[in-house]
Amino acid sequence: MIIAFFSCQPYEQPFLEAANSNQRHQLTFLLQTLTSETVKLAAGHQAVCVFVNDHLTRATLKALADQGIRIVALRCTGYNQVDLTTAKELGILILRVPTYSPHSVAEHAVALLMTLNRKTHLAYQRTSQNDFTLDGLMGFDLYGKRIGVIGTGKIGQAFARIMLGFGCRVLAYDKVKSAVLQELGVEYLPLNELLSEADVISLHCPLTSETHHLIDVAALARMKSGAYLINTSRGGLLDTHAVLTALQSGRLGALGIDVYELEDEFFFSDWSNKSMPDADLDTLTHSPNVLVTSHQGFFTHEAMAQIAHTTLNNLTYLEQERLPADAVVVG
Numbered sequence: 001m002i003i004a005f006f007s008c009q010p011y012e013q014p015f016l017e018a019a020n021s022n023q024r025h026q027l028t029f030l031l032q033t034l035t036s037e038t039v040k041l042a043a044g045h046q047a048v049c050v051f052v053n054d055h056l057t058r059a060t061l062k063a064l065a066d067q068g069i070r071i072v073a074l075r076c077t078g079y080n081q082v083d084l085t086t087a088k089e090l091g092i093l094i095l096r097v098p099t100y101s102p103h104s105v106a107e108h109a110v111a112l113l114m115t116l117n118r119k120t121h122l123a124y125q126r127t128s129q130n131d132f133t134l135d136g137l138m139g140f141d142l143y144g145k146r147i148g149v150i151g152t153g154k155i156g157q158a159f160a161r162i163m164l165g166f167g168c169r170v171l172a173y174d175k176v177k178s179a180v181l182q183e184l185g186v187e188y189l190p191l192n193e194l195l196s197e198a199d200v201i202s203l204h205c206p207l208t209s210e211t212h213h214l215i216d217v218a219a220l221a222r223m224k225s226g227a228y229l230i231n232t233s234r235g236g237l238l239d240t241h242a243v244l245t246a247l248q249s250g251r252l253g254a255l256g257i258d259v260y261e262l263e264d265e266f267f268f269s270d271w272s273n274k275s276m277p278d279a280d281l282d283t284l285t286h287s288p289n290v291l292v293t294s295h296q297g298f299f300t301h302e303a304m305a306q307i308a309h310t311t312l313n314n315l316t317y318l319e320q321e322r323l324p325a326d327a328v329v330v331g
Contacts, residue, residue, distance in 0.1 A: 001315050002026045003073070004045040006034035006054050009268060012075075012304065019308035023316055033264065039063040047071035049311060052295065053264035056082040056094075065090045071318070075311050076298075079329045080207040080234060093331035095318070097310045099154055101303035105258075106158035108297035109202050109232045112256030116228060116291050117142065143167040148198030150191070150214070151205030151233065152178045159202055160186055171198055174205070195222040200230065207234035215239060220246045226253035232297045235259040240280050247287065254289040258297045267294040 005016065008029040020027060032038045034050050036059035042048050048069060050056065056072065061083060064072070072082070074096040087094050115121050117139040126133065147163045149156050152174040160170045160181055170186045172178075173194045182188065195201070201223065205211050215229065216239040223229075229252060231238055240261050246252035260267065262278060276282040284290045298307070310327075317323040 001047055001071075001319060002028070002045045003047045003049055003315065004028045004030060004042045005049045005075075006030050006032060006038070006041075007051040007268070008049075012308070015304045015308035016312070019305070019312045023312055025312060025315060034060060036060045036063060039067075042069055043067055045069060047073060047315060049073040049075055050081075051075050052078065052081060053267065054081060055264075056087070058083050058086040061086045061090055061092055065092060071095070071315070073311055073314055074329070075307050078206050078234060080236070082329070084330055087330045093318070094329040095311075095314045095323070095327050095331075096329050097307050097314075098324070098326040100298065100306040100310065101300060102154035102158040104300040104303040105155045105232050105297040106162060106204075108258060108293070109159050109204075109230050109256075110162050112230050112232070112258065112291050112293070113142075113200060113202070113228065116254040116256050116289065121291060122288060142200075144169070145199040146171055146197055148173070148194045148201040149186075150174070150194070150201065150203050152176075152181055152186075153204065155232075156202075156204035157181055159204060160184075192222055195219055196224065198227060199224060200228040202230040203233045203237050205233060205237065207236045212236050213239040213242075215243065217242045217245075220251060223252070225251055228252075228254045228256070230256045232258040235261040235263055244280060244283060247289065254291075255284070255287075256291045257284070258293045258295055260284075260292070263295060 003025055005027060013029055016027060030041055032041060034048060034054035036057060039060050042064060050072060070092045072092060072094050077097055079096055082094055119137045119139060123137055143166060145168050147168045147170050149160045149170060149172045152172050157178055163170050164184055171194050172181060172186050172188050173191045177188050214237045220242055243255060247255060260281060266281060285292050314323060314327045
């Protein structure tokens, strides 16, 4: 199959080439994000492969269909960037990576939490300047704290297990409860109760119309004063303005995010020599009680290898008519 890989960074290519070493796909690597303007670059290909910030809008999907392309492979699990209604209408098959390494994202969420709590990022800045004072660096024991996990799929479960290992009391919210987590002592609560009881809240749910701005003014008002909030899922789960207001008032103690509502304009790009036009993102990245990473939760060797392997296998299995059902989003 001839495949155009959009938003393909140089560090991805070796993994994709290795995964393709025993297969016969022809791979075209493109740095450009897939949009209605760049879709013309897909001409001559049989499929496109995209990532989290590509724009699979109605216009883009129609342009793909006009070029005879009706296969879209996602190099990710979530598919909120895809207009599913239009894809179904046009007969475009949407594939995804059902799972890669839930541990990679869960461990990154823990890294954000630990860094914010023990202020190791601030300590590093000080000691690099030969300042070895401790003022302002005090944290708290995670042991015994109440950790709220919203979304207990594979990543949420991995995060919950780590927190249990720290000796935390883990609270959870999900429409589908995990019997395994319950056996381990995780307590499922209604969302409002979890918000009001947790010392730390970590988001591990998909972005849907129902979960968009899940953490808004009302949710923040219910949270404990000084609670920590971690988001390694999708930026749209947070109402950014409301979160900023809560941070500035002290209502929210700290924020760790690996995702951002408008990240597609900034993440995976170097803005170090440019002025930041997004005032909210600029404020977040310069706040001492906020830690922003640029969607790197998935970025481990194991996860990258699995994503590449699954993505190319999906397309091979499609040709062989033995595609796993959980890889199909629309089709």
